[in-house]
Amino acid sequence: MMKKLKTTVLVPVIALLLASFSAAAFADSALNDENCTSSVALNDISLAENTSYVSEDYFGVIYLRVDDDSIVQATADSDGHVVMTAVSAGTTKVRYYYRTLAESDWTSATVTVSVTGTPASPAASSTGLVFSQNSVKIAKFGDYTPSGITLNGTKVEASSLVWVSSSAAVAAVDTSTGKITAVGAGTAVIYAIDPVTKAAASINLFVS
Numbered sequence: 120m121m122k123k124l125k126t127t128v129l130v131p132v133i134a135l136l137l138a139s140f141s142a143a144a145f146a147d148s149a150l151n152d153e154n155c156t157s158s159v160a161l162n163d164i165s166l167a168e169n170t171s172y173v174s175e176d177y178f179g180v181i182y183l184r185v186d187d188d189s190i191v192q193a194t195a196d197s198d199g200h201v202v203m204t205a206v207s208a209g210t211t212k213v214r215y216y217y218r219t220l221a222e223s224d225w226t227s228a229t230v231t232v233s234v235t236g237t238p239a240s241p242a243a244s245s246t247g248l249v250f251s252q253n254s255v256k257i258a259k260f261g262d263y264t265p266s267g268i269t270l271n272g273t274k275v276e277a278s279s280l281v282w283v284s285s286s287a288a289v290a291a292v293d294t295s296t297g298k299i300t301a302v303g304a305g306t307a308v309i310y311a312i313d314p315v316t317k318a319a320a321s322i323n324l325f326v327s
Contacts, residue, residue, distance in 0.1 A: 158227035166191075166205035167236045171312040171319040174201040177217040181225070187211040191232045192283040194294050196314060202281045204310045204319055205234040246271060247318045248280075248311060254323035262300045265322060270313055280311040290324050301326040 164172050180195040190209040194202050203213055210233045216225040251267030268275050277297030284292040284299070289307040291300045299309055304326050312319045 157224075158229070161228055161230040163231045163233065164203065165233045165235065166203070168205050168207060168234060169310070169319055169321050171202055171204040171310070171317055172232070173312070173314055173317050174203075176200055178220050178223065179218050181216045183213075183215040185211060185213050188285075190234055192285060192310060194281060194283050196281045197295055198314065200281075200314060202283070202312050202314065203230075203232055204283050204312060205232070206285055206308065206310075208234050208236070210234070248275075248313055248316075248320040250311075250320055250322045252322065254325065256325040256327065257299075257301050259301050259304055259326055262298055263324075264296065264298045265309075265311070268311070268320075270316065270318060275313070277311070279313070281314055283310040283312070284308075285310070289326055299324060 166172060177199040180199060180201055183193055183195055183201065185191050185193050187209065188206075188211075190205075190207055190211040191213060192204045192206055193213050193215075195215075196202055201213070201215060201217075210231065212229055212231050214227070214229050216227055218225050247270070249269045250265060255263055255265075257263050265277055268277060268280070278295060280297060282292045282294050282297045284290045284307055286305065286307040288303050289301070289305040290309065291302055292298065292309055297311065301324075307324045307326070308321050309324050310319060310321045
């Protein structure tokens with residue numbers, strides 16, 4: 120009698136586990152595919168530290184991620200570009216899905232980015248994108264919007280640039296306005312990229 124009871128209980132449990140596993144696998148597959156009909160390996164990119172690469176414009180970009188964001192930071196701007204900014208020496212891959220038209224299927228893209236060398240600080244010259252200061256200190260939960268930024272000697276507004284934070288745990292930055300909000304104690308590097316010339320600059324942020 121006991122053997123029959125054990126068998127009766129085990130069968131539904133096993134069936135339930137199998138069903139759950141199948142459902143999870145299906146959901147994960149559906150998430151990753153997202154009507155994706157093709158995948159491409161884009162040409163490798165080589166960048167010097169504190170410089171950036173701006174992709175062609177897409178109709179849409181989703182699932183943007185970087186294998187190692189201590190080497191490269193990536194974001195999608197409001198015009199459908201993928202902006203990749205070199206943070207430190209090394210090689211990593213940037214992955215994302217894109218489509219070129221509203222009715223297009225998604226294409227999975229992978230690009231290898233190599234970062235080498237450290238260029239001279241743009242703050243020493245009026246050429247390129249230049250901040251008015253190299254670093255800023257703000258208290259936790261405080262905010263700061265960089266000003267006095269110039270591009271080749273001409274003043275530009277923070278809202279005309281694309282912004283990236285090296286550490287979301289320390290500081291969040293509005294990618295379109297440049298407003299920096301401190302969320303945790305520590306140090307972060309805030310990068311700004313001009314989407315037209317691809318010039319980039321950075322400012323060190325200290326949160327207490």
